[in-house]
Amino acid sequence: MNLSRRSFLKWSATLGAMGTGLMSLTACSQNASLTGSEAASAGEQIIPTASTQDCGGRCLIKAHVKDGVITRISTRGAYEEDEPGANMKACLRGRSYRKHLYHPDRLKYPMKRVGKRGEGKFEQISWEEAIDTIAKETRRIFDQYGPESRYCNVGTGDTGGVIYRMGLGGRFLSATGGHLPLYNSVSMGNTGTATPYVYGVAATASSLDSLKDTKLVILWGHNTTETIFGASNYYFRQMKNRGCKFICVDPRNSNTAVAFADEWIPLLPTTDNALMDAMAYVIVSENLHDQAFLDQYVQGFDEEHMPEGVPAHESLVSYLFGKKDGVEKTPEWAEAICKVPAETIRRIAREYATTKPAALIQGWGPQRHSCGERTALGATMLASITGNVGVLGGWAGGYIGLSRKGCVGLPDVPNPYPGAIPTLSWVDAIECPEKVTPAEGLLGVDKLNSPIKMLLNLAGDFIANQNPDINRTIRVLEDESLVEFIVVSDLFMTPSARYADILLPGNTFFERYNIGATWNNGDYFILSQKIVDNYYESRSEYDWLAEVADKLGAKDVFTGGKTEEEWVRWIVDETRAKYPETLSWEELEKVGISKFHYDGPRVAFQDQIEDPVNNPFPTPSGKIELFSKTLYDMHNPEIPAIPVYVPAWEGPEDELTEKYPLQLIGWKTKARDNSTFYNNPWLQQAMVQEVWINPMDAKPRNIVTGDRVKVFNDRGTTMLQARVTSRVIPGVIAAPTGSWFTPDGKGGCTNGNLNVLTTLRKTALSHGNTQHTSLVEISKL
Incomplete structure (x- = not known):
């Protein structure tokens, strides 16, 4: 409509080049070492920038620009190698940005x-x-x-x-x-809401460099190699090289488990708290807990440290030993629920309690369930009873958020509606x-x-x-x-x-211009620069x-x-006024990244543990509240006062399993950022939309790898390819999230989108997301 002939010809030529003459992703990676002088002689500019996608990393990338067109993307160069934890290399998605920018299917006009x-x-x-x-x-x-x-x-x-x-x-x-x-x-709304009931604040993570000397890490539903969660992969690799042991607890043998784990422990989704409770039972019954820590810093562990006005047998210890319900939360009790062998539970509980320091780091997948708040709080319980809160190399559990420096934001425009x-x-x-x-x-x-x-x-x-x-x-x-x-x-x-x-x-x-704002463990920001003209209109x-x-x-x-x-x-400018180490605009245009300075690792709640008198926890009791009187007074069985196992609706103990016997979970993949990049041709080559099914579930359904199958429940049907693999626990099927919904006109999706199967029902406490809690059946088409 308002597009000049010159602009039309420019974009047509660019798209034509994309289809016929540009390098593959592999070739781009191999040629990303072109020096600044070589680029200049080739008539290129190399401009640092960062994406503003909703991804777990924030990587400085370099756009190679010639005649107003980005010809390729390169990633971190030699000058940043001294601080790789602060400035990560672009992942598969980052290296494919050009295919996103110059995709011929981009919308062109209003x-x-x-x-x-x-x-x-x-x-x-x-x-x-x-x-x-x-x-x-x-x-x-x-x-x-x-x-x-x-x-x-x-x-x-x-x-x-x-x-x-x-x-x-x-x-x-x-x-x-x-x-x-x-x-x-x-x-992560369920975790973000629940965690303050224990610690008084949501942000409970330590900086990743605080884990340098950690001897044991339990990654609980935390798939960092695909989500690129902060600088985790860099630090985890260094820790593994120094002899740190990694255990991955996950229904699926994820790429992270393959990359880092010394042991993969599969369990049924929504049963995390049963495993956590049994681990706590072993730790306490074998006197492996940190009683001195609990006496000084924790409310609700035993009957001697409960708030006033609460009846007997409401403490964690009373629950673990069945003082109220008559059921001891033994490993055998948990095995029947979560399917982790009792002896495995005993062994990992002992390892976690006796390895000093140890870090149990939970991802955001386990909290996207109907039991998400309880699962998040279970990690805080295990960290507290072993004294791993507020110590170098430990991890407090709960929401993975870090209190740190950051850019100022736009001044608010107040919303008149309350x-x-x-x-x-x-x-x-x-x-x-x-x-x-x-x-x-x-x-x-x-x-x-x-x-x-x-x-x-x-x-x-x-x-x-x-x-x-x-x-x-x-x-x-x-x-x-x-x-x-x-x-x-x-x-x-x-x-x-x-x-x-x-x-x-x-x-x-x-x-356009923006600031690439990091989250989780990013102690820097990147100027996201306008590099090329707007595409068409x-x-x-x-x-x-x-x-x-x-x-x-x-x-x-x-x-x-x-x-x-x-x-x-x-x-x-405002960030620089607040933090003088911030680079100027002119400096950012050249190097892209501005790093915040710290004296050393940051450990969540270190002040509270080292000086509890002057730095109480911001909770009603001033302590870590394993028992929350606030939650207790809600009188909601789905919101217990201590983080304990409660059977989930649409979980493995639900009567609905008679009709839909399989639990469905989705995972974030290396090829997508939610559903962004779904249509990127390079990334489509990197990953197939397929559903994983264990051989024990596939055999009675006559399903083999490569079969076209349908997954269904009362909410809908989705169709995709099957992969029979022991990398997922029996009773569970799993597929990547983010494929584009392609309706068949009958309430089904022909493209493997999982959200025709998921529920809008919300969690009890935070009214949050339960998308991973879905019972389904699967059959061969």
């Missing part, structure tokens, strides 16, 4: 829907028409229904930047009158808002006076792909009497984009939201009088 919602039928419009339509509908819906009718959904395609697109959507809605916000992370809903409640808030009550996680207000009528979905595939129970979700979205207006901005025609009324072409991190959401806000009289509130680049410069 479009409006012309068919039924969800059909994917659109026609091209101008940016002027798109902005006018969004402004008109934003004003109409606000005037007719009020602020709570407007909602910006989760956008996991771009949460690794200080300026992130979902945040921009909320900022725009706040600036124009208010909106219904969300809370609670899909990824309420908020859990992340997974948005479908109810559309279809049956009367069910979204304070008891179900509604905050700030007593009820919702309006259902959601306007939906912004920016850089996210959550509304029709990553959200649980897709079939229910799309039925709601297809009903135009419910949500009246949906705006989607993305790079591709994703499953969620098909449900847009106005569909806009977003741009990549190569086409793609635009930053900041720019077009500013134009819509202008039409609604709120541009100055939304922008604060700054462009996106000016805000990024402001963030650098």
